[in-house]
Structures are given as structure tokens and as C-alpha cells.
Amino acid sequence: MQFxxxxxxxxxxxxxxxTLDEIPGILWTPASAxxxxxxxxxxxxxxxHRMYPRLADRARHSxxxxxxxxxxxxxxxxxxxxxxxxxxxxxxxxxxLAAGEPVGDEIVDRLVLPLVxxxxxxxxxxxxxxxALPGIGGPVGYSGGVIAIGxxxxxxxxxxxxxxxxxxxxxxxxxxxxARQVTIPLHVLxxxxxxxxxxxxxxxxxxxxxxxxKTLHANMGGHTGVPKFEGDAAAQFLTRHLK
Amino acid sequence: MQFxxxxxxxxxxxxxxxTLDEIPGILWTPASAxxxxxxxxxxxxxxxHRMYPRLADRARHSxxxxxxxxxxxxxxxxxxxxxxxxxxxxxxxxxxLAAGEPVGDEIVDRLVLPLVxxxxxxxxxxxxxxxALPGIGGPVGYSGGVIAIGxxxxxxxxxxxxxxxxxxxxxxxxxxxxARQVTIPLHVLxxxxxxxxxxxxxxxxxxxxxxxxKTLHANMGGHTGVPKFEGDAAAQFLTRHLK
Numbered sequence: 001m002q003f004x005x006x007x008x009x010x011x012x013x014x015x016x017x018x019t020l021d022e023i024p025g026i027l028w029t030p031a032s033a034x035x036x037x038x039x040x041x042x043x044x045x046x047x048x049h050r051m052y053p054r055l056a057d058r059a060r061h062s063x064x065x066x067x068x069x070x071x072x073x074x075x076x077x078x079x080x081x082x083x084x085x086x087x088x089x090x091x092x093x094x095x096x097l098a099a100g101e102p103v104g105d106e107i108v109d110r111l112v113l114p115l116v117x118x119x120x121x122x123x124x125x126x127x128x129x130x131x132a133l134p135g136i137g138g139p140v141g142y143s144g145g146v147i148a149i150g151x152x153x154x155x156x157x158x159x160x161x162x163x164x165x166x167x168x169x170x171x172x173x174x175x176x177x178x179a180r181q182v183t184i185p186l187h188v189l190x191x192x193x194x195x196x197x198x199x200x201x202x203x204x205x206x207x208x209x210x211x212x213x214k215t216l217h218a219n220m221g222g223h224t225g226v227p228k229f230e231g232d233a234a235a236q237f238l239t240r241h242l243k
Numbered sequence: 244m245q246f247x248x249x250x251x252x253x254x255x256x257x258x259x260x261x262t263l264d265e266i267p268g269i270l271w272t273p274a275s276a277x278x279x280x281x282x283x284x285x286x287x288x289x290x291x292h293r294m295y296p297r298l299a300d301r302a303r304h305s306x307x308x309x310x311x312x313x314x315x316x317x318x319x320x321x322x323x324x325x326x327x328x329x330x331x332x333x334x335x336x337x338x339x340l341a342a343g344e345p346v347g348d349e350i351v352d353r354l355v356l357p358l359v360x361x362x363x364x365x366x367x368x369x370x371x372x373x374x375a376l377p378g379i380g381g382p383v384g385y386s387g388g389v390i391a392i393g394x395x396x397x398x399x400x401x402x403x404x405x406x407x408x409x410x411x412x413x414x415x416x417x418x419x420x421x422a423r424q425v426t427i428p429l430h431v432l433x434x435x436x437x438x439x440x441x442x443x444x445x446x447x448x449x450x451x452x453x454x455x456x457k458t459l460h461a462n463m464g465g466h467t468g469v470p471k472f473e474g475d476a477a478a479q480f481l482t483r484h485l486k
Contacts, residue, residue, distance in 0.1 A: 219457075219458050
């Protein structure tokens with residue numbers, strides 16, 4: 001892991017950009033901490049620079065609660081090389097949506113599964129590197145989209161102790177099976193009238209998770225309209241489980 | 244409104260039992276307040292004495308946040324006279340459940356609608372009396388079951404500014420229509436595996452509410468298993484809307 005830039009934000013949070021095996025990422029750590037801090041992996045739909053304002057906001061909110069946060073670019077997003085398979089699936093998705101057709105499982109599988117296959121090992125490699133840094137201790141939480149990535153990570157990565165999942169993206173059939181393997185506490189966010197999301201699939205996925213403690217928070221307001229008060233609820237969930 | 248008893252709980256909260264037109268109720272007010280406080284109407288499934296520990300717990304939690312709370316006995320519950328119609332509907336319900344049959348709309352209507360018809364005007368009369376007391380100002384919130392009563396109250400009583408509704412009881416068909424008339428902020432609690440509740444009906448009712456701000460919190464754990472942290476979430480919702 002190589003740090004490529006470093007700056008202090010106005011609230012004292014240390015923001016460092018890094019790369020690991022050509023994967024770019026950002027690490028935020030609290031202004032000061034007397035002991036190693038828990039870590040939150042920030043998921044997002046791809047495009048770290050496009051998502052930066054929202055990611056930095058979440059990271060600063062978490063830093064105030066004593067957490068470090070980190071994010072990495074998704075395969076095929078931002079400056080990372082595109083994959084032909086994913087680009088083809090994206091084109092097929094756009095065509096189906098434009099034609100008002102239902103988005104078939106086959107397109108969803110081609111669109112999401114290769115992303116999960118590649119992103120999950122990348123997250124795990126980054127997690128190895130982050131936990132080796134001084135000042136970052138764990139436990140580790142995951143927070144954000146893509147829900148198929150978060151589900152796989154929660155199922156296979158034992159260092160992740162709790163997860164906030166955003167039900168706002170297509171769910172491959174395989175993800176429902178993986179959800180049954182998840183046993184950590186979950187906090188699932190659903191935008192009830194999310195134009196690009198299948199509400200019933202999100203409810204079915206919530207039902208499928210094997211976790212004994214799982215909470216669904218559904219709100220109005222479209223894909224990007226998650227109410228501000230959900231930031232506080234998310235912070236409370238992470239504090240309950242990572243402190 | 245006549246007060247029939249008065250005592251201070253160990254945290255200083257003043258608990259007063261009252262009757263209004265032969266309806267018994269309980270009023271809890273904070274230990275001290277410099278100005279008139281907002282009021283929360285505490286809904287429940289009937290049987291104030293049976294429910295007392297949980298009601299008092301909610302009231303004390305709210306008093307610590309600066310709210311008064313009040314509850315009244317439901318028609319046909321506790322020491323109030325039984326109605327033949329309700330008793331017959333209850334017997335039919337028990338028979339259907341024992342036989343493993345689906346509970347028909349007709350039984351639900353007979354069971355719940357007369358309760359709504361009688362309870363809602365009673366709540367409104369009690370609200371008149373409570374808001375006339377020194378020290379209680381408003382705004383007013385509703386919190387609890389029966390969801391058909393809470394829905395009707397939220398639809399018809401303009402003094403109620405926000406409501407927490409517990410989706411844990413049968414929903415008459417008419418309630419879905421009334422839900423569309425509700426426009427105040429709502430916080431709806433659903434126990435995902437509630438043995439005595441129809442999950443799909445609860446989701447349909449949540450969908451039907453006309454409110455621009457409505458949040459659904461679904462948790463595991465059966466009808467009485469609402470997690471402790473939901474108490475804090477409820478308090479935050481009420482503070483956001485009634486302060």
C-alpha cells in the first residue's frame with residue numbers, strides 16, 4: 001500500500017489517498033486517537049471522485065465518532081480499466097430499461113457477478129493492508145452499496161463484524177443464497193420509491209439474510225434521497241457493534 | 244377529567260390516574276418543566292394494567308426527553324364493559340386461528356372497526372381535557388398500537404403532528420383508504436416474524452400512507468421482541484417532530 005497524497009481536513013481528519021496493486025483508494029482517520037480505532041469500509045456504486053463529497057461526509061461523520069473509514073475504486077469505474085463483459089452488460093441493461101422491458105436475471109448476473117468476483121478479494125487485500133497500519137485496530141464494519149458486494153463480504157470475511165447495506169442495486173440470484181450465510185448484525189437501508197431498484201427483491205433479500213439481528217429502514221425519496229437522520233441511525237448502529 | 248390518584252416515581256416523574264366519562268387513564272409528566280411540554284398519546288392493544296410496565300417504561304423514557312405521556316383504556320378492555328359484537332368477533336377469530344384458517348376480512352372488520360369508531364372520539368375527548376391542563380402544551384404525538392386506531396387518529400385529528408405506529412394487529416380494508424389521507428410524519432414499527440401479524444398487509448399499509456416523510460423500521464424477534472434500541476430511535480423521531 002502506497003500513500004500518494006495526504007491532507008488535513010478543516011475538522012482535523014487526516015485524509016490520505018493510496019494505491020494497492022493499482023487500486024486507488026482513500027483513508028480517513030480521526031484527528032486524534034489514543035488507541036487503535038475501529039475501521040469502516042465505505043461501499044459505493046463506483047466512481048470514487050464522483051462520489052467523493054458523499055463519501056467524505058460519511059467518513060467525517062464517522063471520524064467524529066472515533067472510526068477510521070476507507071474506500072476503494074470499484075473494478076471498471078473511475079480511472080480503472082473497463083471490462084468488455086461489464087460494458088456489454090451495461091449496454092444490454094440500458095437497452096432493456098429504454099425499451100421498458102423487465103431487466104432479466106441473465107443481464108443482472110452478467111452485470112453484477114463479475115464485479116462481486118473481483119471486488120471482494122480486492123476489499124480483503126485492502127483490509128489486510130489497512131489493519132497492518134499503526135492506529136487502525138478493528139473491529140471492522142462495512143457500510144454502503146453495492147449490496148451484492150456487501151453481502152458476499154459479510155458472508156466470507158470473518159473480520160467484518162457488522163454491516164450497513166444499501167438496497168439500491170440489482171440483486172443476482174446467487175446473492176439470495178449467499179445472504180443465508182450471513183450471520184453478523186445488519187442494518188439495511190431501502191429507498192421505498194427508488195426508481196432504479198426492485199423493492200420486492202430488496203424485501204426478499206432482507207428476509208433471506210441469516211442474521212439474528214437485522215433491521216430494515218425504509219424511507220421515501222428516491223435513490224439519492226436517503227434522509228439526513230439516517231446518518232445518525234447508521235452511526236448509532238456502528239457504535240453499538242464496533243465499540 | 245378527574246384525577247383519582249397521584250404519585251411520584253423514583254425518577255421524579257409525576258404519575259396520575261384519571262377518569263373522563265368513565266374512561267380510565269394515566270398521565271405521566273416530567274419531574275420539572277419550565278414551560279408547557281409536548282404530549283405523547285400512548286397507544287396499546289388494550290388492558291392498561293396488564294400493559295402498565297411497558298407503558299410506564301415508555302412514559303419515563305419520554306419524560307426524560309421533556310414530554311408528557313398519557314394513555315387510556317380501550318373500549319371493552321380492562322375494567323370497561325365488554326361489547327357483544329366484539330366478543331363474538333374475538334371468538335370467531337380464535338376459532339379461525341385454531342382451525343388454521345385465514346382470518347377473513349369480515350372478521351377483521353367486526354373485530355377492529357367498532358373499536359376504532361369508539362376509541363378515536365374517546366382519544367380526542369381526552370386530548371381536549373389534557374391540553375386544558377396547566378403544564379401541557381403540545382404539539383401532540385401518537386405512539387403505539389392499535390394501528391387502525393392510530394391511522395384514523397392521524398387522519399382526522401389535526402392536533403396530532405407526528406405518529407409512531409406499531410404494525411402488529413389486523414388491518415381492516417377501510418384502514419388502507421384512511422391511510423392515504425394521512426400526511427403527518429410517520430415512524431412505523433414492524434416485527435418481521437410477528438406470528439400474529441400479516442407482514443404483507445403491514446407493508447401494503449406502509450405503502451398506502453400519504454405522508455411525505457414516513458420511515459419503516461423492521462426487526463426480527465416476534466410480536467413482543469422489539470429491540471431496545473428502537474426505544475431510542477422512537478425518542479429521536481418524536482424529538483425531531485415535537486420539539
